[in-house]
Amino acid sequence: MVLTQAGVGAGCEQAAAAPVVCERFDDLGADGRPVRLGIMGGTFDPIHIGHLACAEQAREAFSLDAVVFIPAGKPAFKLKRDVTPAEQRFEMCRLAVQGNPAFDVSRIEIDRPGVTYTADTLRQLREHYPGNVALFFITGADAVCSILKWRESAAIASMAELIAATRPGYALSEETKLTIERSGNFRIHMLEATGLAVSSSYLRARVQAGLSIRYLTVRRVLDYIAAHGLYGWKRNREAVCEVSEVEADRSRATELGAAGILGDAFYQARRDDLAHRVKRSRFEHSLGVSETAARMARVYGQDERLARLAGLLHDWDKGYDDEGIRARAVELGIADQLASYLDMPHLLHGPTAAAALAREFPELPAPLLQAIRLHTTGAVGMSPLDLIVYVADVIEPGRYCAGVDKLRDMVGKVELEDLFMATLVYVVGNLIERRKLIHPDTVTVWNYYVARARERAAANDAKGSK
Numbered sequence: 133m134v135l136t137q138a139g140v141g142a143g144c145e146q147a148a149a150a151p152v153v154c155e156r157f158d159d160l161g162a163d164g165r166p167v168r169l170g171i172m173g174g175t176f177d178p179i180h181i182g183h184l185a186c187a188e189q190a191r192e193a194f195s196l197d198a199v200v201f202i203p204a205g206k207p208a209f210k211l212k213r214d215v216t217p218a219e220q221r222f223e224m225c226r227l228a229v230q231g232n233p234a235f236d237v238s239r240i241e242i243d244r245p246g247v248t249y250t251a252d253t254l255r256q257l258r259e260h261y262p263g264n265v266a267l268f269f270i271t272g273a274d275a276v277c278s279i280l281k282w283r284e285s286a287a288i289a290s291m292a293e294l295i296a297a298t299r300p301g302y303a304l305s306e307e308t309k310l311t312i313e314r315s316g317n318f319r320i321h322m323l324e325a326t327g328l329a330v331s332s333s334y335l336r337a338r339v340q341a342g343l344s345i346r347y348l349t350v351r352r353v354l355d356y357i358a359a360h361g362l363y364g365w366k367r368n369r370e371a372v373c374e375v376s377e378v379e380a381d382r383s384r385a386t387e388l389g390a391a392g393i394l395g396d397a398f399y400q401a402r403r404d405d406l407a408h409r410v411k412r413s414r415f416e417h418s419l420g421v422s423e424t425a426a427r428m429a430r431v432y433g434q435d436e437r438l439a440r441l442a443g444l445l446h447d448w449d450k451g452y453d454d455e456g457i458r459a460r461a462v463e464l465g466i467a468d469q470l471a472s473y474l475d476m477p478h479l480l481h482g483p484t485a486a487a488a489l490a491r492e493f494p495e496l497p498a499p500l501l502q503a504i505r506l507h508t509t510g511a512v513g514m515s516p517l518d519l520i521v522y523v524a525d526v527i528e529p530g531r532y533c534a535g536v537d538k539l540r541d542m543v544g545k546v547e548l549e550d551l552f553m554a555t556l557v558y559v560v561g562n563l564i565e566r567r568k569l570i571h572p573d574t575v576t577v578w579n580y581y582v583a584r585a586r587e588r589a590a591a592n593d594a595k596g597s598k
């Protein structure tokens with residue numbers, strides 16, 4: 133929706149408190165029961181299946197209740213080598229942990245200025261969580277080998293137990309382990325994690341050499357690397373990772389449930405995905421749009437479940453920045469649309485979301501994808517569902533903007549197209565007032581619906597005079 137992206141919404145979205153550690157596990161231990169929290173510390177440049185398998189196996193072997201991946205902001209021992217920007221490594225971790233309810237990713241190291249020291253991180257975690265939350269710092273055994281040289285290693289030992297993941301060729305000898313335990317007062321647990329023969333440097337080298345990294349990391353991370361051209365990725369290598377069947381291992385049947393794509397199981401699974409794709413305030417907004425769209429569908433005799441899902445997914449791609457969304461459009465093969473969005477990349481997330489969702493969930497109905505595609509600009513001849521999603525985006529309850537209440541009051545009292553027209557007046561008026569660019573499609577929409585409103589008014593007048 134133009135309003136949202138172009139800034140009218142920026143000042144009037146509900147402010148949600150930012151999580152301290154991460155969205156999912158900020159409240160761990162609040163009920164006083166003992167909790168075991170795994171901390172996956174690493175550079176994750178990029179994250180790969182070895183890390184994920186290691187976290188999962190650590191969770192299982194040490195009965196961890198949750199595992200938080202904490203990508204290092206400015207890794208202490210890598211100050212001289214080029215490391216991918218922290219935000220991109222964070223984003224890859226965020227994409228990788230999606231779908232595992234026991235995993236989440238934290239920004240605490242990338243948001244903390246200066247060099248990243250594990251002692252500072254553990255202190256931050258210790259201050260945040262109550263004493264009944266025990267911390268287990270999981271990292272590679274070779275990193276553990278040097279732990280006595282880390283800043284404040286005694287403090288580290290007092291705040292967390294260590295889980296040292298070994299990989300072929302890098303086992304921590306019993307002797308080294310004992311030395312570290314004795315001289316540093318550490319408690320070290322060994323974990324023989326399968327899959328750790330893979331390493332980030334191996335993935336980087338393969339990408340650089342134009343070789344496939346398919347199956348070495350998860351699909352979403354692979355897409356991200358391709359879309360952002362990381363590690364020397366070249367566009368013409370897309371074929372190497374053309375991975376339409378990668379998601380096939382996921383059990384669609386379970387996710388879809390008996391009610392299919394419009395059922396609660398699919399809705400819930402995408403809701404969980406979305407919580408990791410966008411900021412918390414955006415997530416709350418999407419839930420508001422979903423609820424409002426469902427209510428409007430009920431009022432205007434449309435499919436409530438379709439509207440509910442379309443509302444939920446409309447901002448599926450809103451987590452990308454301008455560069456990211458352009459790259460996403462290229463990667464999705466809709467770069468031909470880029471020209472009309474040249475100065476308005478903030479509107480591209482409608483078309484990219486529709487294309488990405490169609491690729492990832494081929495079962496999604498075309499009318500739903502259309503509503504998502506059009507929600508940023510509108511289009512001539514919009515369907516009732518398109519109109520509902522467009523309007524719901526503006527009037528969902530989380531928005532506190534002057535004038536929106538009037539639109540909310542109109543639901544059910546006026547025809548859907550009149551409500552849309554009033555919403556368009558509001559949106560376009562705001563853009564004009566703030567001297568913002570208006571997408572050419574929105575201008576066309578405006579002219580089209582103004583003409584239609586006139587025609588309908590004339591037809592009504594004619595009826596009245598009969």
Ligand code: NAP
Pocket residue numbers: 172173174175176177182183186204207208209210248249250251270271272273274275281282283297330331332333
């Ligand atoms: P690294 O030297 O790049 O990693 C050493 C080895 O461990 C690599 O084989 C690496 O594989 C593997 N590894 C890294 N993280 C892992 C994890 N969570 N689980 C399993 N294997 C893992 O180490 P790093 O990634 O830079 O640092 C590891 C952690 O130690 C980070 O949290 C970092 O902040 C901390 N650290 C702290 C200090 C300090 O406080 N002074 C100093 C050094 C490290 P991949 O290359 O495939 O990841």
